[in-house]
Amino acid sequence: MLLTITTTHRPATDLGYLLHKHPGRFQSYDLSFGQAHVFYPEASDGRCAACLLLDVDPVGLVRGRGGDGGGGSLLAQYVNDRPYTASSFLSVAIAQVFGSALGGRCKDRPDLATAPIPLEARIDVLPVRGGEAFLRAVFEPLGYAVEAERHPLDERFPEWGESPYFSVTIAGETTLADLLTHLYVLIPVFDGQKHYFVGEDELEKLLAKGGGWLARHPQKDEIARRYLRFRPSLYRQALARLVQEEQPAEAGPEGDERPADRAEDALERPLSLHEQRIGAVLAALRASGARRVLDLGCGEGRLLRELLKDKQFEEIVGMDVSIRSLENARDRLKLDRLPERQAARIRLIHGSLIYRDRRLEGFDAAAVVEVVEHLDPPRLSAFERAVFEFARPRAVVLTTPNREYNVTWEGVGADRLRHSDHRFEWTRQEFRDWAERVAGQHGYRVRFLPVGPVDEALGPPTQMAVFERD
Template sequence: MLLTISTEHKPATDLGFLLHKHPDRFQSFDLSFGQAHVFYPEAGDDCCTACLMLDVDPVGMVRGKGRNQSFLLSHYVNDRPYVASSFLSVAISQVFGTAMGGRCKDRPELVTTPIPLTARLDVLPVRGGEGFLHRMFEPLGYTVEAVQHSLDEQFPEWGESPYYSATISGTKTLSELLTHLYVLVPVFDNEKHYFVGEDELEKLLSKGGGWLASHPEKEQITRRYLKHRSSLYRQALARLVEEELEPTEDQAVSEQSEETLEKPLSLNDQRHGVVMAAIRSSGARQVLDVGCGEGKLLRELLQDRQFEQIVGMDVSIRSLEIAQKRLKLDRLPERQAERLKLIHGSLIYRDKRLEGFDAAAVVEVIEHLDPPRLSALERVLFEFARPQTIVLTTPNREYNVMWDTLPAGQFRHADHRFEWSRQEFQDWANRVGEQHGYSVRFLPVGPEDEKVGSPTQMGVFERG
């Protein structure tokens, strides 16, 4: 089996520092089930590729110390020596353990720097089909390409092949990429070559920290990683839910800071007012609030009888629980309650529940996404969900100079991944609109300054 990792970050040979493996050397490592080899077929300033080749010894593995000698033929005859599986995860942790842990003594600044990375797996057994492959990696901000390999054209009765050459690309730290591969490769295979116990649960929670709790397929990942051991995956899911519900101290402080910053302008109220006006004027009756948070806009939508079906979606279970309490869903009259539904999900993951709406509100959401994930959002919202009207707001970076309490160069919220100028927002919106058949008009939200514009900018997309 072969894993290649490539980058066009300049100088691309920085990949050697991050992996702690010199590009000019061919290195081999003994593992309990075979050997791993690391080499670089390409190493230049413009592009660098590192290969991890795993040579599994199936006979030696079965005859290992402590093994029962009365094994089945399937222990010898299987696909383990040829496909990416839990063996590859073990090799990643042992051969690239320092890189996966985010350590680099010689170039420490590289560790936390996201760089363009492409990983190719030959060959990956995907028990669940190509769609499952996309559902695993795309929510993490990767683009995915897959080529299916046939079993044998002469024997169609053998059915569809589960084997793919899979390529994922994204702007990530190398530590993130290796961690995602470490966790997900055995999930595709739905099998592990060793006993799964409490220590594997702790590994999953440790390696999945910061991303697994919000992954839309966390249940599948957890079940498969822990080999469907019900006692373990239930415990893991419970702890993941606790992690998602628990706000960090920094998050709480940053949310309060943003509210404090904008409160003198009543900016949140103005945003909702302008968004409501745009949705009303569209004539929409079925409305989707993406990133609904704690339900402030949902409450205003519910009060307007024009809207017959209202769905609020958020990636945070905690926010949905607060919204449910704020909206008093358990106390609403039956006909009112039937109009409103809360769902858990992510806007970077295709979801059929988002289809069929007249309008969608995306209020102060996109700036919380890493820029590489915007392409996934674009497809989910504009290509697959395709509401007639999309009302989208985001901060105007140029206006930040108007707040004396906001240090220069700092974002309004600690979780913002970017804040766009008016031109940057308009360039993005026009491109997306043209690509997916939407016209777009732009409106200011809040007091408008002659030089720097308004604090919030809004685009109203209408499908032609």
């Protein structure tokens, strides 16, 4: 297996300093499963390429401690692609041979180690379970341009079809440490056959190496699932901790709101927008005649507190992806001190709005208050199915910011989002187009209501859609 890293940063031979490998030398390293070789096929001021060639000993894999070579049967131990395709072996080689570069350390060029430079990495070859679409979905959100050349199973027998093997090139302007970290984590994700036991250590390694980028990645769920070899308990731990990392800041010890939430509240306070929003949602839920109600993305329980005060709502369920928020909601609502009959009306559950959850089925109504804008756009389709196709309450009350209104607030304006954790904000027409499409696809009718003071040209600060099932 071969990894080639190329740069056109001038002088390009500085790549040798970053990798801690001299361009004029051929260097070899003994590893537990074979040998790694580093050499430079090209080294000039204008362009420099460094190759990491891994020579895996297939017999040693079986005889030693290297694992079973990718299969459980005796034949599969000796007949497999492990010596030739990029896998967890290459990740280990990156860590051992390029360890200083992976850690972002360079004594001779410290400024260059932290500076984004044009870099290209080519992998020959990578087994990609999921095909080119998944390959692009993993690398492109990290800012890389992706080129993928798929290889046939056998050129002499084209009727056998395509193989899962690709020669892959990713290119972008980034630091060498980030490039190596992305490769270190993601190469085993495509292959899925780690040559060592996957346990708690691998979970910690994923979170350590994924810090700063994995929590925001739209494919973080699938990356974590594959990296941990579909170990459900480890995957759930990883997802919970990544979700917590994705929050802009933790709540305070007394259940205080996050700083970003406080900033948004301070911005909106002159309009009393929060109170108007909660009041509008409550009115819509009451008008629907609902008795069993969901608060999806309940946060720290602001709407739940008002729902509890209204005897119309006989069963109230609040769900959030953040365990910390649910703990704060429990404290804020004083659930452990409620009278027995009151406590029986409300439940808090941990879950995600992008997965089907049978616990959400059969309810009269659901509130989704200032939630969708926190989802990455690629996840919206999963959210739509989870709520409107699978949970399928009779009514859904959904609010979201009106981006057009942002120009009225100092420090926000037309070019910034209202909240640091928002992934997007819709204009009125964009929201209407989305809501009408979702309603039409899933058998609902929808009407739109303003929340807050309405500007004649810009509309209201918050827009609300009430979906009612036909």
